[in-house]
Structures are given as structure tokens and as C-alpha cells.
Amino acid sequence: MFKSLVDELGIKGHLTIHKVVNGEEELLFDNHNIIVSGFGWTLANLYGKEGSDIITDYQIDRFKLGLSGHAGAEAFSATDLSGPLSAAYQYVGTGDSNLDTLTAKRWSNNVATASEEVFARIPFSKVTRVDDRTVRYTILVDENSCNGLTLNEIGLFIKNPKGSSDETSVLAAYRYFTEISKSIDFAIVFRWTISFG
Amino acid sequence: MYTQGFGEVLTDIMTANIAFADIPTASAILDASNYTFQAVTFGKDAAGYTRHAHVVSSTNYINGDSASGASAYDNGRLLVVNYGSDVANGASSYVVTSTYLQYSSTYNSVPNDPSPLDRRLERGSTSATHLSNYQYASAIVDLGHYANPAIDAQLSAIWNKVGGFGPSSNSDYYFMDNTSSFAFSGQVSSFFNANSLMDKDGYLTVSPLSQLGAALSSLGNPTSGSAFSEGALVFSSTDFNPGVGISNLAVRLKDGDAASLALFGGLHHIGVWCLDLKQMLRDGLTPPFSWDALNNTRKYRLVSKVTFWDNLLTHEDNGTDAGIEVLANPTASDFTFGGPVFLLKFNFT
Numbered sequence: 273m274f275k276s277l278v279d280e281l282g283i284k285g286h287l288t289i290h291k292v293v294n295g296e297e298e299l300l301f302d303n304h305n306i307i308v309s310g311f312g313w314t315l316a317n318l319y320g321k322e323g324s325d326i327i328t329d330y331q332i333d334r335f336k337l338g339l340s341g342h343a344g345a346e347a348f349s350a351t352d353l354s355g356p357l358s359a360a361y362q363y364v365g366t367g368d369s370n371l372d373t374l375t376a377k378r379w380s381n382n383v384a385t386a387s388e389e390v391f392a393r394i395p396f397s398k399v400t401r402v403d404d405r406t407v408r409y410t411i412l413v414d415e416n417s418c419n420g421l422t423l424n425e426i427g428l429f430i431k432n433p434k435g436s437s438d439e440t441s442v443l444a445a446y447r448y449f450t451e452i453s454k455s456i457d458f459a460i461v462f463r464w465t466i467s468f469g
Numbered sequence: 470m471y472t473q474g475f476g477e478v479l480t481d482i483m484t485a486n487i488a489f490a491d492i493p494t495a496s497a498i499l500d501a502s503n504y505t506f507q508a509v510t511f512g513k514d515a516a517g518y519t520r521h522a523h524v525v526s527s528t529n530y531i532n533g534d535s536a537s538g539a540s541a542y543d544n545g546r547l548l549v550v551n552y553g554s555d556v557a558n559g560a561s562s563y564v565v566t567s568t569y570l571q572y573s574s575t576y577n578s579v580p581n582d583p584s585p586l587d588r589r590l591e592r593g594s595t596s597a598t599h600l601s602n603y604q605y606a607s608a609i610v611d612l613g614h615y616a617n618p619a620i621d622a623q624l625s626a627i628w629n630k631v632g633g634f635g636p637s638s639n640s641d642y643y644f645m646d647n648t649s650s651f652a653f654s655g656q657v658s659s660f661f662n663a664n665s666l667m668d669k670d671g672y673l674t675v676s677p678l679s680q681l682g683a684a685l686s687s688l689g690n691p692t693s694g695s696a697f698s699e700g701a702l703v704f705s706s707t708d709f710n711p712g713v714g715i716s717n718l719a720v721r722l723k724d725g726d727a728a729s730l731a732l733f734g735g736l737h738h739i740g741v742w743c744l745d746l747k748q749m750l751r752d753g754l755t756p757p758f759s760w761d762a763l764n765n766t767r768k769y770r771l772v773s774k775v776t777f778w779d780n781l782l783t784h785e786d787n788g789t790d791a792g793i794e795v796l797a798n799p800t801a802s803d804f805t806f807g808g809p810v811f812l813l814k815f816n817f818t
Contacts, residue, residue, distance in 0.1 A: 276816050276817070277471060277815075277816065277817045278818075280470060280585070281471045281473075281475060281476055282585075283476075309714060309818045311817075312714045312816075312817035312818035313711070313712075313714045313817070313818060314817075315714075315716075315817040316710075316711035316713075316714045316715055316716050316815070316817040316818070317711040318482075318501060318504070318505060319506060319716040319817070320710065320711035320715075320716035320717070321505065321703050322710075322711045323501070324501060325500065325501050325502075326499055326500070326501060327482055327485050327499050327501045327503065327504055328487045328490070328499055329501075330482055330483075330501070331482065331483055331485070382712040382713075396486065396487055396488075399483065399484060400484075401480060401484045404476075404477045404480060405473060405476035405479075406480065407480055407483045407484060466483075467476075468475070468476030468477075468479040468480055469473050469475070469476035469585060
């Protein structure tokens with residue numbers, strides 16, 4: 273039998289979303305997430321020796337938030353969010369946001385997009401080895417970020433698995449969640465845990 | 470099957486500290502090759518490591534003498550009793566199933582079912598316990614797979630009993646029939662050892678030149694040496710390539726390597742290993758981790774294994790062609806790639 277890595281190793285993701293007001297956390301969402309095909313595509317490039325020579329290019333170091341998520345978008349074949357934020361100002365607004373945005377191209381079904389897209393960076397200090405086979409990504413969207421937007425999807429992206437000169441990322445995990453109308457009154461913390469078996 | 474070791478490697482990848490890039494003496498830790506497939510091992514049922522050609526005879530079969538064969542370990546010759554010498558096409562092939570049958574009451578010849586929890590190919594002991602009176606018996610390690618004692622200074626003299634790979638050139642093998650009478654002899658030469666591709670613990674290195682982007686059919690032929698002369702081979706093809714989420718690893722058993730494994734009871738497991746980077750760093754070993762078959766300091770972590778009920782080296786005579794001789798000394802027309810090739814496909818999607 274030719275089983276996939278995700279099935280065979282039991283790779284699972286879990287996402288919790290908390291609303292933070294004055295330091296107090298309120299749980300808004302707690303559910304599994306979808307590991308998408310881009311994750312395996314990345315590993316195939318690494319283990320097929322067709323990818324980058326630098327291991328950090330295979331790391332999840334960025335994310336996107338979106339506005340048009342829906343259950344149907346949670347597909348293994350997904351390569352992007354349904355309605356990703358498309359401009360840096362949507363992430364950082366006009367205030368003193370904690371988010372650090374960047375632009376890069378994106379792999380979609382083994383083809384790089386023609387133009388660059390906007391991502392937000394996950395600081396390495398927020399990547400935690402929980403145990404030998406579990407990693408947690410903590411994403412803080414502070415009071416000054418994404419305000420005025422009704423967020424309902426998030427995706428984690430791998431940095432640049434092919435080592436492309438134009439940095440080109442790929443979607444690794446996706447989750448649609450109940451709508452959150454972001455305002456300056458609160459921050460959001462995404463805690464995304466991926467277990468590799 | 471991927472094992473939990475692969476999950477640990479993935480976690481290492483996802484948490485490798487990018488700050489190493491700014492430290493010249495440590496930046497090599499971020500080299501992607503430290504996290505890719507680096508070795509392949511071969512194995513079989515645990516009980517088989519004291520059977521087949523591993524057996525120390527109570528009689529010195531060579532020349533039919535009844536003498537001190539047990540203490541002489543059959544004089545360094547690879548010797549096997551072929552209990553299937555009278556089955557069809559079995560006279561000049563090692564019929565491993567006949568050995569199973571011969572000792573069915575005491576020999577459990579079934580390899581372990583693979584488990585994602587496995588850290589080695591066979592969970593039971595694969596140590597050559599029947600060689601405990603050897604002067605360097607402490608050098609015999611319970612690896613879970615075939616060792617390569619021919620390049621071990623303390624074990625090379627009894628490679629023919631420890632198994633499973635022979636010296637680099639011209640070691641004698643002797644076939645006995647099912648009455649323990651001498652049938653014929655020949656010679657085996659280890660391709661892996663002739664090319665320094667395997668360490669003493671049986672880890673076959675993966676070619677560092679594997680970025681081929683080529684179909685298997687273009688990887689050379691048995692007379693040119695081909696890309697397999699560098700070790701196990703990562704390659705891609707039209708149907709199975711990273712673009713569709715699949716990687717390939719090909720392993721070839723050429724010349725005496727296939728024959729000696731067949732005589733030692735065959736092949737039921739193939740294991741794929743990555744470096745155990747954390748263990749190596751704890752041991753004070755820092756990258757780059759160069760390959761040296763004789764003094765291999767690399768530590769490995771099992772990340773994938775495949776197990777077969779059937780012996781992958783099953784063979785039989787073909788007319789006047791002796792099965793074991795075709796494995797040991799194939800002609801260009803016997804195998805397209807100089808020996809049996811095992812193709813491992815990794816589906817990552």
C-alpha cells in the first residue's frame with residue numbers, strides 16, 4: 273500500500289484562538305487544522321534533493337490572514353487562502369503594530385505565482401519545540417493590527433523550499449474559523465500546534 | 470513506512486535556529502543535507518542471524534573432513550547447507566524456504582511487522598550469540614540489521630559467520646547439498662566494500678551526487694560503473710518526482726553483496742536513515758560530517774523502513790545458469806544495472 277506521509281505518520285495540527293483583553297484570554301476557537309499538499313511537496317523537494325540547500329528555507333516562518341474562509345476551503349489541495357489580506361497596511365494599520373510584513377511569491381501546484389504577495393512573519397522566538405515531535409507556532413495580532421477587518425481564515429507558509437532567488441513560499445497548513453471582527457480593543461493570539469506523529 | 474524518527478527529524482527541521490547562520494563555525498548545521506536520507510541498511514528475521522550461512526558447523530565440511538570445524542569457523546569460507554538442493558531449479562541456488570522447513574519446529578523465520586515506533590529494523594536480537602567464544606566477541610554488536618564485519622579489524626576474520634557482507638575481493642563460498650556433501654564452490658566480492666560505501670555497522674551511504682533529475686534508465690549500465698558506485702541513489706523520474714510530492718531512493722545489490730546476503734538468509738527489511746544530528750552534537754561532532762567507511766563517526770536515526778514477508782533475494786537456477794553464481798558474478802546481460810535494484814518511493818503528499 274502506498275500511503276501518504278500525513279496518514280502514515282499521523283501528522284496533525286491543532287489551532288486555538290484567544291481574544292486578549294487587558295491580559296485576560298478568552299478562548300474563541302479550538303479545533304484541528306488541515307495540513308495541505310504543499311507540506312508534502314516541500315518534503316519531496318528536500319528529500320529528492322531538488323530544493324534549497326539551506327534547511328531554514330524549509331521552515332514555516334510566515335502566515336496569512338484572510339476574510340473569505342469557508343469550510344470548503346479546507347482542502348488538502350489548497351494552495352492559498354480564499355481571501356487573503358493583500359496589502360501590508362491591512363496587517364499593520366497605521367498604529368504601532370507588532371506584525372512584520374514581507375512580500376514573496378507563492379508556489380501553486382508546482383508553479384510560482386507571477387507577482388509577489390503579502391505575508392506576515394512568525395518570529396523564530398515564537399516557534400517552540402513542545403516535544404521531540406511537536407512544534408507550536410504562536411502568532412500575536414496585537415491591538416493595533418488588522419483593525420476594521422472581519423477575519424475568518426489563516427494559513428501557515430513555508431519560507432522558500434526551492435531556494436528560489438525570488439523568495440517563493442508554499443502553503444503548509446490552513447484553517448477556517450468563526451468570524452472575528454478585529455478592533456483596537458483587543459489582541460488575538462493564535463497557537464498552532466503541529467504534531468509529526 | 471515512516472517511523473517516529475522521521476517525525477523527530479521534521480521537528481528538528483522546523484526548529485533549526487537560523488542564528489547559526491551568523492556563526493561561521495556552526496553555520497554548517499543549517500546545511501539541508503544534515504536532514505536528508507543518509508544511509509540504508511538491510512535486514513531479515515532476528516532468528517535468522519544464527520541460521521543459514523551464519524551456522525557454525527559441528528563438522529568441518531570442507532573437503533568432507535570431520536574435524537574441528539566449529540572452532541575454526543569453517544576456515545573463513547562462506548559455507549551454506551542448501552536443504553533445497555533437490556527441489557526444482559534449486560541445486561545451485563540457496564533455497565531459503567527449505568531451511569525454514571528443515572528447522573520449522575525451532576526456527577521462527579518471520580520478520581517483525583513494521584511499526585512506526587521502530588528504532589531498528591528487527592526488534593529482536595540480531596547478535597551472533599553463537600560466536601560468543603570468539604576472542605573478540607564483544608565487538609559483535611546487536612544492530613537489528615546486517616553488519617559489515619569484513620572491514621572491522623576485530624571481526625574480519627569471521628565475517629563469514631557474522632554476515633552479511635564480504636571482503637572487497639574474491640572470498641570463497643562453498644555449497645553443501647541436503648546431505649551435507651560438498652556440491653560446488655565459487656567466489657564473492659563485495660561491491661560496497663570495494664568502493665568504500667558501507668561502514669562496519671552495515672550503513673550504506675547515500676550518494677552525495679544524487680541530484681540527478683534523471684530517470685533510472687539513464688543512470689548508467691553495469692559496465693560503466695554508473696551512479697550507483699557512489700552508494701544508494703536519490704533520483705527523480707517523470708512519473709515520480711518532487712513536483713508531485715514523491716521522492717525516490719534506489720539501492721543496488723551488486724556482485725557478492727547480493728550473493729552473500731542471499732546465503733545469509735536473504736533480505737526482508739530495508740531501512741532508511743537520517744543523521745541523528747542532536748546525538749552527534751552531544752558527542753562533540755560538528756558538521757560537515759564527511760563520509761569515511763572505515764572510521765564512520767556518523768550517528769543515524771531510522772526514519773523509514775519497508776518489510777516483506779518474502780525474501781527479496783529469492784533466486785533459482787535457470788537451465789545451466791546457477792542461481793547463486795548469477796547473483797555473485799553477473800554478466801552484463803543478467804541485470805540491467807549490474808544487480809537487483811530496489812526502488813523505494815516516498816509519498817510525501
